[in-house]
Amino acid sequence: MSFTVLSTDPQSSARRGELVLPHGTVQTPIFMPVGTQGTVKTLHPWELEELGSQIILGNTYHLWLRPGHELVRDLGGLHGFSTWRKPILTDSGGFQVWSLAKLRKITEEGVRFNNHLDGSKMMLTPELSMDIQACLGSDIAMLFDECPPYPCDEKYAANSLALTTRWARRCKDWIVKNGPKSGEGRQHHFGIVQGSVYADLREQSARELVELDFDGYAVGGVSVGEPEHEMFRAIDNAVPFLPQDKPRYAMGLGTPPQILEMISRGVDMFDCVMPTRIARHGMAFTLDGPINIKNLIHAKDPSPICESAHPHVAGFSRAYLRHLFRAGEILGLRLLSFHNLHFYLSLVARARDAISEGNFTDFKHAFIQRYTRSTIP
Known part of the structure; x- marks a missing residue:
């Protein structure tokens, strides 16, 4: 090694x-x-x-x-x-x-x-x-x-x-x-x-x-x-x-x-285990903090789960994802697990780039400020 x-x-x-x-x-x-x-x-x-x-x-x-x-x-x-x-x-x-x-x-x-x-x-x-x-x-x-x-x-x-x-x-x-x-x-x-x-x-x-x-x-x-x-x-x-x-x-x-x-x-x-474990309970990470896709507020929401979502997930609306969980469909668990791992892996990839560019501290502060300021349900 x-x-x-x-x-x-x-x-x-x-x-x-x-x-x-x-x-x-x-x-x-x-x-x-x-x-x-x-x-x-x-x-x-x-x-x-x-x-x-x-x-x-x-x-x-x-x-x-x-x-x-x-x-x-x-x-x-x-x-x-x-x-x-x-x-x-x-x-x-x-x-x-x-x-x-x-x-x-x-x-x-x-x-x-x-x-x-x-x-x-x-x-x-x-x-x-x-x-x-x-x-x-x-x-x-x-x-x-x-x-x-x-x-x-x-x-x-x-x-x-x-x-x-x-x-x-x-x-x-x-x-x-x-x-x-x-x-x-x-x-x-x-x-x-x-x-x-x-x-x-x-x-x-x-x-x-x-x-x-x-x-x-x-x-x-x-x-x-x-x-x-x-x-x-x-x-x-x-x-x-x-x-x-x-x-x-x-x-x-x-x-x-x-x-x-x-x-x-x-x-x-x-x-x-957090990204996949909470995904199986309907929780998804977003740039504005985690959300519970099972909540009623998402029932008619046509927007994607997150602006930075992977293309495999970005085409599905929040309303559809909520439907999958309420219907007990396995696809819902798979999509949120995929999304949450993408969120984590993208985060460390962006951190690597920020370190190489010499601005990691600014990146960290900006991310945490946005992630923690919201109370999206």
Whole structure:
């Protein structure tokens, strides 16, 4: 893997980069659509390419439980199994164990839990997480970590961080011993900075992971119920201690304004289920803020959903889209999912251009001012 910073913004820490991976090159900043179970819900891989998706995310926990990582390996890895040929990032499974599993018990060995499908007892360790992701064959695999809850006291956060660092060393040992591949190249690995809301712990975590020399670094333990200002503080307390020549990833974030704020803080990569999840409930992003297409105000509206809509969606009126949702037609879910991902991917593409042109900060302020001033229903 190589990561090159191509340009920077003179008024912030925003940067434009190029990330070379076994299955292709990714321009950053980039948003990664979430394909939890080997698919971005409602969308065909060709549609993702049409949208300009450069890299998508797969979920280790869910694919391990169903259909099983060895089956995926035997059927061509996640790329061949899903027919997605461009880069893939897989998470470690740690967050899903934290958020979904029942009766989990965290030990030095790993996490014992009852899985959410049938309640059976299972154990996920750093080594197993790395093995599963090696079978999936993703371009980027995340290290296994513990995601501390919010709120938690400093003692808990410190102990959790120490465990995450010990697990990171075990992941590193497994990687060195096994040399996992992705396609014709080697699989790459990102460490995850933890530390909850405590600045000194975030710095400690970043420094310890950098010493282990991974291919990139993520800021984890964010968007777990904390206020937005704490989310930004977590980034501010971690990014300054991460290498300039390696990519930075904010996990599970966020709204369009949040993404621009993170870019201004020097973050390169993002993922979030929000665009597709809220689309399936009738919510659509527009330049004037999100709207609920199911609301009565759109019943006779002939206008397109957004002035910047993709041509595949722009020809449909708000009235028609509302009709699809009220009639329970699957096309409504597909169109809004397509539209929302286009909105996100277009946003980061415009951010890349603004960084190259040296006016990212002006672009960010103008976008956020327009996006947040409206109360469109």
